[in-house]
Amino acid sequence: MANHNKRAIVTGGTRGIGKAIVKELAAKSCCGVLFSDVAFIYNSCDACAAEIEEEIGSLDTKIVGFKADASSFEDAQATINEAIEKLGGVDILINNAGITRDNLLLRMDEADFDTVMNVNLKSVFNYTKAVLKPMIQQKYGRIVNIASVVGLIGNAGQSNYAASKAGIIGFTKSMAKELASRNITVNAVAPGFIETEMTAKLNEAQREALLRNVPMGRLGTPEDIAKAVAFLCGDDADYITGQVITVDGGMVM
Ligand code: NAP
16 A cells, blocks of 8 residues: 555544544554544534544644535535545545434334434445445555444344444445455444443443443443554454454453
8 A cells, every 4th residue: 555644534523432533543653654634524513523623633644524414425425525635535434423312112203213224324325335436446445334232232222223233234244245356345343332422321220230241341432442443444454354343341242
């Protein structure tokens, strides 16, 4: 791979796991090169985006935020075009944007199902399709999709979310098979329970119950996930494709 900065696009980069991924990819010596330039997509928080551009960007790395709804096919194509223009290309795509709308199926309405499927799963289709041509042309690409352990084992009250994450795993393996001969790897990282705003909604009893199932006895950090993602984007993972790496303190084994 050429020795320029790698160019990465991260969906949902303003908070939690996505923010840690932006930081990790931009860090010195990540991914077999000195730095990566990163474009990140966010949905609502303009102030968060400006703060990240300021905090992580430097003379060596470009960090640019784009406001777009990841579930919109048109937005994705337009955003990727703009990001490619700003960064000069794209080598890495991290499909991280995700939401929850939890409820038991009896109480879950159609909008809760559709919104979660569109933001979590359709966004992966949208952004992967948008980067495909440039990656195929340059015969290089690294795609990492953020799934969840819930997509592997299910969870009561999260049928919409679990279906979207299981869908990401099937999509990942299919894309890995389609793209392997083009030197594009496609993998998934399945986080366990990670300390972010998504899990901050849990009460103390729920938290204790969760921890009883985590052999390592703690929730994960966004950095735990970001390091696995950066590994899959780096030269050391050149021969790994179609895999789901579970980063969960031993919860699912
Ligand atoms: P988070 O803290 O809630 O952050 C979500 C990010 O996604 C934000 O940057 C948000 O941007 C963005 N986003 C949400 N809807 C979007 C949309 N329609 N278009 C574009 N961006 C959108 O979430 P997180 O906990 O870091 O989770 C990140 C990923 O990891 C998700 O896919 C999640 O399912 C997965 N995951 C998380 C856990 C966990 O324990 N936290 C466990 C397993 C898997 P704005 O702030 O601008 O809205």
